[in-house]
Amino acid sequence: MRALIHSCLRAGAAALLLALPVSPAIGDEVDDSIDAPALPQLKVLGEGGFVYQGESDIDDGGNVQVFRYDLGVAGRTNLTDHLRWTNTFFFGVSDYDFDGGGFSSPDPWDTILTTRLGTKLTYALTPQWGISAGGVFSFSPETGANWGDSFTGGGLVGVEYRHSDTFSASLGLAVISQIEDDVTVAPSVGVVWLPAEHWTVRVGAVPASGGSSAAAEVSYRFADPVEVALGVLYHQRRFRLDDSGVAPDGVGEDNNLPVRVRVGWNFTPQLALNFLAGAVFGGEVRLEDEDGNRIAKSDYDPAAYLGLRLVGRF
Numbered sequence: 001m002r003a004l005i006h007s008c009l010r011a012g013a014a015a016l017l018l019a020l021p022v023s024p025a026i027g028d029e030v031d032d033s034i035d036a037p038a039l040p041q042l043k044v045l046g047e048g049g050f051v052y053q054g055e056s057d058i059d060d061g062g063n064v065q066v067f068r069y070d071l072g073v074a075g076r077t078n079l080t081d082h083l084r085w086t087n088t089f090f091f092g093v094s095d096y097d098f099d100g101g102g103f104s105s106p107d108p109w110d111t112i113l114t115t116r117l118g119t120k121l122t123y124a125l126t127p128q129w130g131i132s133a134g135g136v137f138s139f140s141p142e143t144g145a146n147w148g149d150s151f152t153g154g155g156l157v158g159v160e161y162r163h164s165d166t167f168s169a170s171l172g173l174a175v176i177s178q179i180e181d182d183v184t185v186a187p188s189v190g191v192v193w194l195p196a197e198h199w200t201v202r203v204g205a206v207p208a209s210g211g212s213s214a215a216a217e218v219s220y221r222f223a224d225p226v227e228v229a230l231g232v233l234y235h236q237r238r239f240r241l242d243d244s245g246v247a248p249d250g251v252g253e254d255n256n257l258p259v260r261v262r263v264g265w266n267f268t269p270q271l272a273l274n275f276l277a278g279a280v281f282g283g284e285v286r287l288e289d290e291d292g293n294r295i296a297k298s299d300y301d302p303a304a305y306l307g308l309r310l311v312g313r314f
Contacts, residue, residue, distance in 0.1 A: 046073045047311040053256075053280055054304030061102010064285070064300060066254075067095040070114075081124075086134075088118040094237070094254075103298045108287050109252045111143045112239045122160060130160040136176060140239040142252070149249065150240035152177045156188050166194040179238050180251050180292030198222075200229075217262070227264040232257065246287070247295055253286040258305045270314055276307035 053066040070092035077085050092114040098104035120134025134156055141150035158172020172188040191203040198221045205214035213236045219229030234257050241250045260278030267273060283300040 043077075044073070044075045044314045045312065046314075047309060048072070049274075049307055049309030051276065051305065051307035054306075056280070056283060056300045056303035058100075058103045058285065058298050058300045060296065060298035062098055062100030062104020064099075064104065065097045065303070067097075069093045069095075084122040084124070084130075086118075086120045086122065088116075090114070090116040096254075103285065103287070103296055106246055108246060108285070108296075109142050109239070109241055112237070112252070113139075113141055113143060114237075114239070115139045120156075128162055130162075131158070132160055132170070132172070133157045136174075140179070140237070142239060142242045144242035144244075145240045146243075146249070150179060152179060152238075154183070158188055168192050179240055180288065180290070181238070219262070219264075225266045227262075227266070229262040229264070230260075231262060232259050247289055249290040250295070251288040251290070251292060253284075253288070255282070255284045255286075256280045257282040260305055260307075270312055272311045272313075274307075274309040274311065276305065276309065278305040279303065280305050 048071040049069075051068040053068070055063050055065040057063050070090065072088065072090040074086065074088040076087075079085050094112040094114070096107075096109055096112070098107045116136065116138040118134065118136045120132055122130050122132040124130045135153065136156070137151070137153040139147050139150045140152070141147050154174065154176035156172050156174035158170050160168070160170045162168040168191070170188070170190045174184075174186055174188040176184045178184055187205070189203065189205050191201065193201040195201060200219045200221075201217070202219070203216045214234040215231065217229050217231030219227050221227045235255060237254045239252050241247055241252055243249050258278055258280045260276050263275045265273050265275075280303045283303065284297070285300060286297045287295045289295055
C-alpha cells in the first residue's frame, strides 16, 4: 500500500505540472524556492535559505532527519537586441542525521554537497516567440567523496512564448546524465501566469541530479507587502558517497514530495523574506554500490517541513 501511495504522489505531481500551461526560465533552477528571473524586467535574482526536514521513521528500520542550506544566484544579460544569455549558480548542503538500526545502521551517508551551474542562450524570433539552448553541469558528492565521480551534466533546447506581462511559457527537451544510472530524457516545462489581480501561478520542471526536478505554486497577494502561497515540489537527489562506510564510493538517493505553505513578506521592493511550513510525503531512500547496483531501498514516513528564505530581485 505504501508503495502504491508513493507512486501515486509522483504521478500526481507530474500530471499537475504537465497539465498546467507551460516559463522561459523557471525550469532552469528549481529548488526550495521556485522563483526565477522569468519576467523580462528582472536582471538578477539571488536567494538563500534553510529548510528542516523533521525526523521520520524508515520502513526498513531506523529514522532520518535532514538540515538543508543553500545559496543561489541567477543573472541575465542582453548580448544583442535579439540574443539573451542567462546563467545560474546554486550551492547547497544537506546534512543527514540517521539513527537506529535497519537502513540507518551504519549511517549510509552524512553531509551532501551540491554545486550546479546552468547556462542558456535565448534568441528572440519575434517580440513574442524565442528559441533557446543551454547546458546544466552539476557535482553532488558526500564530503570526502571524489568530486569528479559525482559529475552530471547535459543540455536542453526549447521554445519560449511571451504573451504579455501576465503570461510567459516555455516547452523544451532536456537530456541529463545521472550518477551510475541511465541518461534522463524528459520534457522541460515552465509557466508564469497572473490569471487575475493578486493571483500568480508558477510552474517549473526539468530533469536534474542533486536538486528539485519539478515544482508548482499558486500564490495570492493579500496586501502590498504580504503574499501567501500553496506549493508542491518533487525532489530527486542522487549523489556520490565517500570511500568508507557500508557502500564505499557508492551512490545514495533521496526522493520526496514536499507540500508547503509559503508566507512572503516584501520588506523592500527588491527584498523578500519567505516563511515555509508543510510536510514531506512520498519519501524514499536508496543505497547503491559504486557500479549502481542496489544494496538497499526503503520508503520513509511523512515528516515536518520548515524553512526560511531570503530572495533579492534587481
